Amino acid sequence: MESPFFKFYILFALVVFQWSCTSVKKEVKTAIEKKPNIIFIMSDDHATNAISAYGSRLASVSQTPNIDRLAKEGAILNNCFTSNSICTPSRASILTGEYSHNNGVKTLNDDLDPNKKHLAHYFQEAGYHTAVIGKWHLHTEPQGFDHWQVLPRQGLYFNPEFKLKGLDEKRHYNQREKKKYEGYVTDVITDLSLDWMKNRNDDKPFMLMMHHKAPHALWEYHPKYEHLFDGQIIPEPESLFEDKSHRAQETVKKENTLVRLGQRMSGQIKISSVHDYKEWPTGKLDVEGLSKEDIIKATYQKYLKDYLRVIASVDESIGRVLEYLDKNGLAENTIVIYTSDQGMFLGEHQYLDKRWIFEESLRMPFLVRWPGKITPNNKVDELVSNVDFAPTLLDAINQKIPENMQGSSFLPILKDEKVEHWQASIYYRYWMHRDMTPAHFGIRTNDYKLIFYYGMNLDTNSYNHANSQPTWELYDLKKDPLEMNNVYGDKTYASVISDLKKQMLKKREAIGDVDSKFPEVTEELIKDY
Secondary structure, X not given: OOOHHHHHHHHHHHHHHHHHHHHHHHHHHHHHHHOOEEEEEEEOOOOHHHOHHHOOHHHHOOOXXXXXXXXXXXXXXXXXXXXXXXXXXXXXXXXXXXXXXXXXXXXXXXXXXXXXXXXXXXXXXXXXXXXXXXXXXXXXXXXXXXXXXXXXXOOOOEOOEEEEOOOOOOOOHHHOOOEEOOOEHHHHHHHHHHHHHHHOOOOOOEEEEEEOOOOOOOOOOOHHHOOOOOOXXXXXXXXXXXXXXXXXXXXXXXXXXXXXXXXXXXXXXOOOOHHHOOOOOOOOOOOOOOOHHHHHHHHHHHHHHHHHHHHHHHHHHHHHHHHHHHHOOOHHXXXXXXXXXXOOOOOHHHOOOOOOOOHHHHEOOEXXXXXXXXOOOEEEOOOEEHHHHHHHHHHHOOOOOOOOOOOOOOHHHHOOOOOOOOOOXXXXXXXXXXXXXXXXXXXEEOOEEEEEEOOOOOOOOOOOOOOOOOEEEEEEOOOOOOOOOXXXXXXXXXXXXHHHHHHHHHHHHHHOOOOOOOHHHHHHHHXXX
C-alpha cells in the first residue's frame, strides 16, 4: 500500500514540473518578444526634397508630418545614397547588400536570381515571420517570404492587381493569375499590410517590407487631393534654368526631360520610343502661346503639384501604420524605417526621373525609429549607401553579417556610438547606357564628387546605343552644393582629381568592379593622373 507521503511527493513533483515548463515557455516567449519587429517601408522615386523633415525649398508648401515623425522620434540620414539610381538594381542591392555587378542586377531588364540568398532568408533563419507587400519589380517570384502579395511590374494606381503567394502556383510566375482590389493603390497596400500584421501568428517577431508604388510616374493622385495646392506657386529650384555650358558636352546633347514632359503633356509631340517616356499623359497642359521658358515653368508647376499630391497619400499611409503600432502596444519593440529606392529630380537641372549621379537622384531618404535604442532627433551626416541597409538590419537582430554582403552596418552610428574608420566615400555606377543618360560611375566624398562618363554599353542587356566620348566632371560640394560648376578642367583642382582617381581605383578593386573584360575603361581612368 502506497504511503500518503509518496502520493504527496508525486503530486508536488508534478506541480513543480508543470511550473518549470510554464516558466521556460514564458522565458522563451520573452526572448522572442525582445527581438524587434521590423517594418521596412519603401516608396518609389521619393526625393528627399519632398520630405519636409529634410528642410528643402518644398517644405514651405508641402508637409509630410507622419514621415517627419520618424525623424523626431528617431534618426534622419542626411547623406544616404543609392549605388545605382534606377528601381530594379537598387532594390536588388537593398536586399542582397551587394553592388550591381555582384548580385547580377545591373539594369531594369535584369532578373534577381531566385536562388540568390538575401535579407528575407536570413530573417527567416533568425525565427521571423517575413512578408513583402506592394511593389516588387525584381521580375522573379519573391523568395524568403512567408507571405508575399506584389504588384506585377509597375502596377496600377487605381484598382490594382496583385500576384499572391499560393495563387496559381502551377504556372510560371510571369503568367500567373492576379487578384484585383478596388481602390487607390497606396490605400490598398496599407490595408493589406495592416491586415497581415493583425492576422499574423504572434509566436514570432515579424519583418514586413511594405513597398509603395507611389510616387512613381504617372503621378496619379487620389481624387481627395485634387485641389491640394490650388492657388499656390511651388518654389522653383535654383538650377531650373541652369547654364549647362560647364558640363561635359557628351551629357547634354539631348533636350532635357522637363522640356519633353511639357511637350508630351500638351500633345505637341508623339512618343516613338521608351526614351520619350511614352507613359506620360497628354492633353493636361495648355501651353498655347507660351514661350519656351514659360512652358518649362508651367510644366514644372503641373509636375510638382501632381507629384506632391501623390506624396500626400504616402504620408497618410505612414500615419496609419504608426497609429496601428501605438494602439496595439507594438511601437516600443518595432523598428520602423522609411526610405525610397533612389532619389528623384524635381526640376533641378531642369530634369525629372533619376539615373544621374547628381545629388537629387543619388540621395535617398532614410528615416528610422527604434524607441530606447535610437536617440530622438538624431541627425546622421556620415556617408551611407543602400548596400549598407541589409547588414544594418541583420546587426539590429544580432545576426551574423554574411561574407558576401559588401556593405557595413551603420547601427552603431544610429545609436550615437563611436565608430572608427567609417567609409570616407561612396561608389556609384549607372550601367544603362542611353542617349539621354550615358553610362557612368563615380565617387562621392564629403567634399567632392568625381564622375567618369565612359559612354559604353558594357556587359549588359541594356539598350544598344552608340558609344559616346569618354569624359569627366568634378564638383566641389562645399563651394557648389547645387553642382552647377564643373571644375574638372580647373588646374587648381589637379591634386584633388589625382587623389580622387586613386580613391576610385581603390574602391573599384575593393568591391570587385574592375571591368576585367573591358581594360579600356581602366586605361581611361588612370590616364593623366
